[in-house]
Amino acid sequence: MASITLGRYVPYKSFLHKMDPRAKIFALIILMVAIFLPYETYAVSFLVGGIIFVLTIVLLWIAHMSFLNLLKSLSALWIMMVFLLLIYMIAPRTTDFYAFSIGSWKIYWDSFIEAGRIILRLVLMVMISMILTSTTKPLDLTDAFEWYLFPLKLIGFPSHIIAMIITLALRFIPTILDDVQRIMKAQTSRGVDFEKGSLIAKIKAIISLIIPLFVSAFVRSDELANAMECRGYDPNAKRTKYRKLHFRWWDLFETFIVLLVFGGCLYLSISGFNPFNLLGIATI
Amino acid sequence: MKNVLEVKNLSYTYQGESVEAIHDLSFSIPEGSYVAIVGHNGSGKSTLAKIISGLMLAKNGTITVFGEELNKENLSSIRRRMGLVFQNPDNQFVGASVRDDIAFGLENREVPSGEMDSLINEFASKVSMERYLDSAPENLSGGQKQRVAIAGVLAMKPDLIIYDEATSMLDPIGKKEILDITFGLKKDNPTLSVISITHDIEEASRADYVLVLNKGKLILEGKPSEVFKEKDKLQSIHLDAPFLLSLISSLKEEGVDVPEDVDTLEKLEDFLCQ
Numbered sequence: 001m002a003s004i005t006l007g008r009y010v011p012y013k014s015f016l017h018k019m020d021p022r023a024k025i026f027a028l029i030i031l032m033v034a035i036f037l038p039y040e041t042y043a044v045s046f047l048v049g050g051i052i053f054v055l056t057i058v059l060l061w062i063a064h065m066s067f068l069n070l071l072k073s074l075s076a077l078w079i080m081m082v083f084l085l086l087i088y089m090i091a092p093r094t095t096d097f098y099a100f101s102i103g104s105w106k107i108y109w110d111s112f113i114e115a116g117r118i119i120l121r122l123v124l125m126v127m128i129s130m131i132l133t134s135t136t137k138p139l140d141l142t143d144a145f146e147w148y149l150f151p152l153k154l155i156g157f158p159s160h161i162i163a164m165i166i167t168l169a170l171r172f173i174p175t176i177l178d179d180v181q182r183i184m185k186a187q188t189s190r191g192v193d194f195e196k197g198s199l200i201a202k203i204k205a206i207i208s209l210i211i212p213l214f215v216s217a218f219v220r221s222d223e224l225a226n227a228m229e230c231r232g233y234d235p236n237a238k239r240t241k242y243r244k245l246h247f248r249w250w251d252l253f254e255t256f257i258v259l260l261v262f263g264g265c266l267y268l269s270i271s272g273f274n275p276f277n278l279l280g281i282a283t284i
Numbered sequence: 285m286k287n288v289l290e291v292k293n294l295s296y297t298y299q300g301e302s303v304e305a306i307h308d309l310s311f312s313i314p315e316g317s318y319v320a321i322v323g324h325n326g327s328g329k330s331t332l333a334k335i336i337s338g339l340m341l342a343k344n345g346t347i348t349v350f351g352e353e354l355n356k357e358n359l360s361s362i363r364r365r366m367g368l369v370f371q372n373p374d375n376q377f378v379g380a381s382v383r384d385d386i387a388f389g390l391e392n393r394e395v396p397s398g399e400m401d402s403l404i405n406e407f408a409s410k411v412s413m414e415r416y417l418d419s420a421p422e423n424l425s426g427g428q429k430q431r432v433a434i435a436g437v438l439a440m441k442p443d444l445i446i447y448d449e450a451t452s453m454l455d456p457i458g459k460k461e462i463l464d465i466t467f468g469l470k471k472d473n474p475t476l477s478v479i480s481i482t483h484d485i486e487e488a489s490r491a492d493y494v495l496v497l498n499k500g501k502l503i504l505e506g507k508p509s510e511v512f513k514e515k516d517k518l519q520s521i522h523l524d525a526p527f528l529l530s531l532i533s534s535l536k537e538e539g540v541d542v543p544e545d546v547d548t549l550e551k552l553e554d555f556l557c558q
């Protein structure tokens with residue numbers, strides 16, 4: 001099986017796992033907005049980012065996430081980091097903090113600060129999403145998603161069908177990945193090389209993978225449709241639900257805390273209040 | 285006795301094909317019986333199963349299930365009383381876990397959520413899958429998935445079960461277990477009828493009736509002991525009689541009077557040792 005570890009559900013019994021997925025999705029969206037709110041100064045931006053960072057680390061630890069995994073999935077951001085830094089070095093500066101110069105090219109600190117802020121935001125986004133996906137079963141996520149689409153259902157949008165499609169897609173990802181491996185092995189034994197060769201040879205190799213893959217997927221979907229029909233599935237009929245989402249007191253508590261944090265951030269953003277000024281620390 | 289299924293003059297041609305996949309088929313299946321349908325690849329067995337379950341509509345011929353002639357209007361009510369298990373266990377696993385898969389059919393039947401758990405537990409343990417309730421399909425073997433498929437069908441309490449080569453992907457032990465489960469169910473519920481499409485001649489020899497299909501035509505039908513007597517006819521379509529039944533008929537030819545109720549090797553052994 002292919003190794004998709006990034007953000008995969010990790011079965012464990014933490015309170016994060018027990019939480020209502022709807023509350024978790026709500027918290028995710030609210031926290032992301034809080035992170036991306038415009039703040040008057042860099043210092044406040046980093047303060048807010050830092051607080052949320054510490055919070056997410058604690059939550060990741062509670063959820064028994066492997067930090068090694070986290071670092072691995074964040075490692076993809078390195079390239080982006082360098083790229084952003086380069087862009088901000090070229091971009092016009094906003095403040096006047098001279099850092100050093102390479103030849104006649106003056107580098108200012110703002111490049112680093114600006115790039116750092118964006119990186120911090122990205123890292124936080126990845127981390128928060130990972131908390132959600134690693135503590136919530138895909139099925140529960142789908143259910144929560146369907147719940148959020150409820151208003152659309154009122155105007156005739158088939159959210160339950162969309163949810164079923166997502167559920168089936170998730171269910172068949174491992175099966176299709178197995179197919180990929182099986183077909184690759186079969187084609188390799190017929191002399192197809194998936195690793196080396198010219199561009200044309202590579203394209204040919206990919207086609208020799210994709211066509212059987214599609215054929216197999218179509219056969220599967222046809223049989224699946226038959227099986228579902230035989231088991232009485234009718235997309236338009238009323239169905240009962242085996243899994244029910246439960247919004248409990250701790251979900252309310254969590255939502256309350258998240259809203260509190262968000263309120264604080266919103267206040268900082270709108271009023272431009274700088275807590276560092278109170279302490280008499282000069283900031284940028 | 286009532287018939288669960290009556291097929292009259294059924295013919296079916298796939299779109300764009302010139303030969304009929306099913307040709308003028310007529311037979312009936314009494315309630316509470318276990319019927320095996322055997323025949324070579326491409327003899328039209330799956331086609332027949334799909335027509336009986338209403339997945340495909342035949343233009344010629346009539347299908348009467350539970351005393352009602354199958355048509356578009358009563359299809360869903362008839363289908364509520366039958367369950368199909370297909371060959372490929374992967375492609376009929378709908379849920380993200382064993383639990384969810386069994387629940388899928390129950391949800392369709394609008395079983396109240398509160399009653400589902402007990403049904404799931406009951407039928408998972410019937411197929412000895414109770415320890416895997418929370419396992420994902422990719423972590424189960426083919427045989428285990430097939431058992432879940434059977435549990436999912438059984439949980440809906442059908443009166444007619446159709447297996448379309450449901451055990452062909454299983455090893456001999458898995459096959460025997462499924463067979464034993466099915467016979468066990470029939471013992472609990474005498475009105476349950478089973479149609480099993482199979483390549484397994486030994487399974488067919490345990491059935492009440494055997495239908496032999498060849499090129500869409502019914503060429504033999506009757507009790508296993510009668511059907512498998514017709515060695516020449518079977519040989520002409522490259523089917524072998526099961527070991528036990530050929531042994532018994534050879535013994536009879538030699539003048540040994542084997543009683544009718546001998547249906548396992550053990551019983552034959554006991555009889556011969558007397």
Ligand SMILES: Nc1ncnc2c1ncn2[C@@H]1O[C@H](COP(=O)(O)OP(=O)(O)OP(=O)(O)O)[C@@H](O)[C@H]1O
Pocket residue numbers: 298299301305323324325326327328329330331332
């Ligand atoms: N979708 C289809 N379109 C056209 N022809 C088909 C289709 N499915 C089956 N056939 C043809 O109909 C005939 C009967 O096929 P069917 O699948 O019913 O055989 P079977 O007895 O189930 O065989 P097997 O033992 O391999 O499962 C075959 O000749 C086959 O080629």
Ligand SMILES: [Mg+2]
Pocket residue numbers: 329330331448449
């Ligand atoms: Mg078939």
